[in-house]
Amino acid sequence: MSAEIQDALRSEARKLLEEGKVDKILGYCMSGDRVVPCMVYAADEVDKLIYNNRCKINLARYLRECDGRVGVVAKGCDSRAIVELLKAKQLDRSDLFIWGVSCPGMVDSEGRQYRSCSVCTHRNPVVYDGFLGKLVEEKPRLKDDELGLGSRDERMSYWSKQFSRCISCMACRNVCPMCYCKECVLEKKDPEWVARGGDISDIFVYHAIKAMHMAGRCVECGECERACPVDIPLMHLYSRVCRDVEQLFGVEAGMDENDKPPLSVFDLEADAILEENEKNKKS
Amino acid sequence: MKKIKKADVKKFLGDLKKEHEVFAPVDEDGVVEFKRLSKKDEPTLDYVNSVVSPKGFFLPMKEKILGFREANDKIELIDEHEVGGRVLFGIRPCDVNGLLVLDNVAREEYMDPYYLERRQKTILIALECVKPGVDCFCRVFGSGPGLEMGADLVYTDIGDYFLVRVGSDKGAKLLSGSDYFVEASDADEKKAAKLVDECAKKMSNVESSKLKLDLEKIRDKGSWCLNCYSCTFICPTCYCFDVVDRMNPKGCEGQRIRCWDSCMNPQFTLMAGNFNPRNKKVDRFVNRIRHKLEYMRDRYGVFGCVGCGRCVRECPSHISMLEIIQEGVR
Numbered sequence: 001m002s003a004e005i006q007d008a009l010r011s012e013a014r015k016l017l018e019e020g021k022v023d024k025i026l027g028y029c030m031s032g033d034r035v036v037p038c039m040v041y042a043a044d045e046v047d048k049l050i051y052n053n054r055c056k057i058n059l060a061r062y063l064r065e066c067d068g069r070v071g072v073v074a075k076g077c078d079s080r081a082i083v084e085l086l087k088a089k090q091l092d093r094s095d096l097f098i099w100g101v102s103c104p105g106m107v108d109s110e111g112r113q114y115r116s117c118s119v120c121t122h123r124n125p126v127v128y129d130g131f132l133g134k135l136v137e138e139k140p141r142l143k144d145d146e147l148g149l150g151s152r153d154e155r156m157s158y159w160s161k162q163f164s165r166c167i168s169c170m171a172c173r174n175v176c177p178m179c180y181c182k183e184c185v186l187e188k189k190d191p192e193w194v195a196r197g198g199d200i201s202d203i204f205v206y207h208a209i210k211a212m213h214m215a216g217r218c219v220e221c222g223e224c225e226r227a228c229p230v231d232i233p234l235m236h237l238y239s240r241v242c243r244d245v246e247q248l249f250g251v252e253a254g255m256d257e258n259d260k261p262p263l264s265v266f267d268l269e270a271d272a273i274l275e276e277n278e279k280n281k282k283s
Numbered sequence: 284m285k286k287i288k289k290a291d292v293k294k295f296l297g298d299l300k301k302e303h304e305v306f307a308p309v310d311e312d313g314v315v316e317f318k319r320l321s322k323k324d325e326p327t328l329d330y331v332n333s334v335v336s337p338k339g340f341f342l343p344m345k346e347k348i349l350g351f352r353e354a355n356d357k358i359e360l361i362d363e364h365e366v367g368g369r370v371l372f373g374i375r376p377c378d379v380n381g382l383l384v385l386d387n388v389a390r391e392e393y394m395d396p397y398y399l400e401r402r403q404k405t406i407l408i409a410l411e412c413v414k415p416g417v418d419c420f421c422r423v424f425g426s427g428p429g430l431e432m433g434a435d436l437v438y439t440d441i442g443d444y445f446l447v448r449v450g451s452d453k454g455a456k457l458l459s460g461s462d463y464f465v466e467a468s469d470a471d472e473k474k475a476a477k478l479v480d481e482c483a484k485k486m487s488n489v490e491s492s493k494l495k496l497d498l499e500k501i502r503d504k505g506s507w508c509l510n511c512y513s514c515t516f517i518c519p520t521c522y523c524f525d526v527v528d529r530m531n532p533k534g535c536e537g538q539r540i541r542c543w544d545s546c547m548n549p550q551f552t553l554m555a556g557n558f559n560p561r562n563k564k565v566d567r568f569v570n571r572i573r574h575k576l577e578y579m580r581d582r583y584g585v586f587g588c589v590g591c592g593r594c595v596r597e598c599p600s601h602i603s604m605l606e607i608i609q610e611g612v613r
Contacts, residue, residue, distance in 0.1 A: 034601040037507055057600070061509065109417070165314065167335055167344055167516050169545070174511035175599045187550065197345040197527050197542035227599040229334050229517050231314050 005101050005133040006051040009073060012099060012130060016071055017043040022097050023068040028055045033109070037062055049073075056106035056114060058221040060085060060177040069095050075103035077221035079125035080254025081177040084217055087261050090180050100128025102136040116222020116235050126255055159204075165230040166203045168196075172224040172234050173210060178217045185209060207237065214238040216245035216262045219254040284472055285464040286444040292328070295463045296320060299370050303406065306340065307372040308333055317371065328440070331416035332375050332591060336519035338385065340371060341401045345542040348397065348526070353535040363538065364397055369405045377419075377591040379409050379433040380426035381519025387583040388522055397541075406453055409434035410445075413478040415486045418592030420605045422486040426589040429479040439475040446475040487605060489612045491586060496576060496611045498569065504607065505568030507600040512545040514594035520575070520587050523551070546571055572607060 013025050017040070029038035029048040037057050040046055051073065059072055060081030074082060079100060085091045103123040107113050121141045125131070173179050173186060186194050186206055194206045218238035225234045246252050249262035287295060299305050300320065307326035309318040315330045317337050350361035386402065389395035412419070412428035421427030430437050435454030438445040446467055449455045458464050515521045525544040530537035544551060547568070552561045561567050579587030588604060595603045 031601065032603060032606060034603070036601045062507070165316070167543075169511070169513045169516035171511040171513035171516075171597075171599070175509050187548075195527075195529060196525060197529065197540035223599065227511055227513060227597070229513050229593075229597045230316075231312075231334075 001133060002052045002104060006049070008132040009051055009099060009101070010046045010049055012132065013040065013046040013049060013071060014043045016097060017041075017046065021069070022071040024066075025049070025071040025073075026059050026062060026066065027051075027073045028057070028059075039066075051101060053104045053107050054109075056108075056117070056222075056226065058177050058223050061175060061223065063096075064090055064177070064180055069097070071097040071099065074098050074100055074125050074128060076120065076122040076124055076126070077103070077219050079127050080122060080219035081221060083127055083254045083257050084178055084219055085180070086257050087259065088180070093257075097130075098125070098128045100125030100131045101133055104136070114222055114226065115233065116220060116225060119239075120220065122220075122254075127257065159207075160200070162232045163200060163203045163207060166207075166232060167230060168203065168206065169229065171227040171229065172232075175223045175227040176214075177221065177223065178214065178219070185213075207234070210234075211237040211241055215241040216249070216251060217253050218242050284449075284467045285447045285458060286441070286467040286471055287438075287447055287463050287465075288444055289328075291463040292445065293326070295461055296326070296372060298461060299372075299457070303368045303370045305370045305372060306337075317374075326373060328373055328410060329414075330373075331414075331419070332377070332593065334593075335517050336381060336591065336593065337371060337374055337378050338381060338519050338522070340369065340405065341382065341385065341398050342522055342524070342543075345540055346397065348539045348541050350538045351536070364400075366397075366401050366404050369401075370408065371405055372408045373410045373438075374407055374434070375591070376409060376411055376427035376430035377421045377589040378519050379407060379430055380421075380424070380589045381591065382407075383433050384520045384579065384583070384585055384587055384589065385522055387579075387585065391583075406436075406457070407434040408436045408438060408454075409450075411437060411439040411475075411479050413440050413482050415482055416592055416596075418595040418605075419590065420487050420489075420592060420595075420608075421590035422483050423489045423491050423605070423608060424586050424588060424590050428482040428486070429476075439479065441471055441474045441478065444471070446471050487609070489605075489609055491608065491612070494576060494608060494611045496573065496607070500610050501569055501572055501607060502565055504602050505565040505572075508547075508564055508568040508602060509600055510547040510549075510564045510567060511599055512547045513597050513599075515545040515547055515571070516543060517593045517597060519589060519591055519593075520579075521545075546574070572604075575604075576608070576611070 016022050025040040027038060027040065027049045028035050029050055035054045037059060038048065040049060058081055059078050063070065063072055064085060079098065082091065082098065086093055105113050105117045119142055121138055123136050123138060173184065186209060193209065195202045220235060220239055222235050225232065228234060242253055245262055251259050251262050296305050296307065305320050306317045307320050308315050308330050309324050310327040315327055315333050316335065317333055318324060320326065347363040350363045352359045389398040409430050411430055415428065432450065435451045436457060437448040437450055447464060449458060523544045523546055524541050526539060526541050528537055528539050549559065553559050561570055575587035579585065595605060
């Protein structure tokens, strides 16, 4: 299946470049034995594009930094990140040509599936201009208590242990497709919300702020936990706050460009967001 | 040369614990980190390498340099740094070489007393590699898999035993005070040398003396760098730090803290007046690579990279230091 997608992608990419509809194509290629993101500018280079079950990298993170008209390959999570970035006016839809591809579930170099992929509920792309391959069946969402963490105290001790490993390298923020702020609250010096050289409480605050800022925006691509050198399962936190936003406002992150970002337009007086979004869904 | 039964290593460490704080690699939920050994901890000695380099034992992620207090119109300074006698057991050759690189920095012009005191008070027991990790390329810089200098004792896994080589007087003292070590035979020594040699043969080899960086290709790779900082934090030879004052709310008492910083952070080179000489991500990437492979070589005569492979393993964009080196030698 991935081979079919790859062939189709190459011929589509060639066509689009030859017709001059895009300036470049953002996709994946091999570098040594690793799959890396790459940019293809000319039709005779398209054969380096690949697609297989090791294309885990979320290309939306790189898309943010592209200029010009770009063709991009988008799995479920890439496409959801694109939708979120469109909602936040970080991308211009008219500059993009999106090839939607379904995701086989990504694995690491030893063939183990990533945790974020094993709980993924959106393997198929949600927005695209052309679709390559076939749709795959979506898996139902796991129950909330999937981590089996139990009571508040147990959760506290779980996360205390996880965060005790944190080296504050900020890779989780820097690789996140949704973290596009020019000035980040986590690094602000005045006022300094998160102290540099602080203790474990500062690390808790760091992760709590990051999680709150992911509310209603996390597309669950798992880049954060893959980038974390000390393997803290960060996506759990972000999924958790997203579930709350879904319940309160009826919006799932990255599903529809026309959804109102709940926490940006929230108005205590008029509790209309929920109704409006539900109306949208019905129509 | 001596050898010690693998089963006796824990007892030997137990004896060391009476006089020193003993740290060794411990596997916790699949993450191997150097950890102060408690009774129930089992050191992991067949590991590839710790996720974060052990440089933190000498240049901690954060350390109190001094305390200050204002009372009766006078400012009082308090020396708050403290270092006890430590043993680092099972440190890999690449990381020992990383410390030798850092020594150059700490001894240059302005001495770094905190780092140097820790270095002096820490006993290093290295563990040579007999099985290369997927991303290891220490052979390129001669910083592994065997170790010639820099550790007090050097262990090599030869099956049921570890062959033990003495690297310093401190190391010799540890051996003479312990009953667990027996004389090794010529065959043991040959076996150890062969295992390390075989390990080296499995690794990439590039003649680093011929290195001449291809800046265009580096910029090309750098265009994919997300500036996530993780490589700089886990690297055994990255030493950049920031100094911050943490005040109590009244502002009359506080501490001066030194903590890790990253050259990948745009604020790292931000100057007054908002001028930033390395304003672009790719410029910061190129600087990091050139610092490791050119500037340190020109300044200290040693490469700033020891081939531990951590950055290769953790890079979210899969940018490979080894590839950069290979492209520079071709």
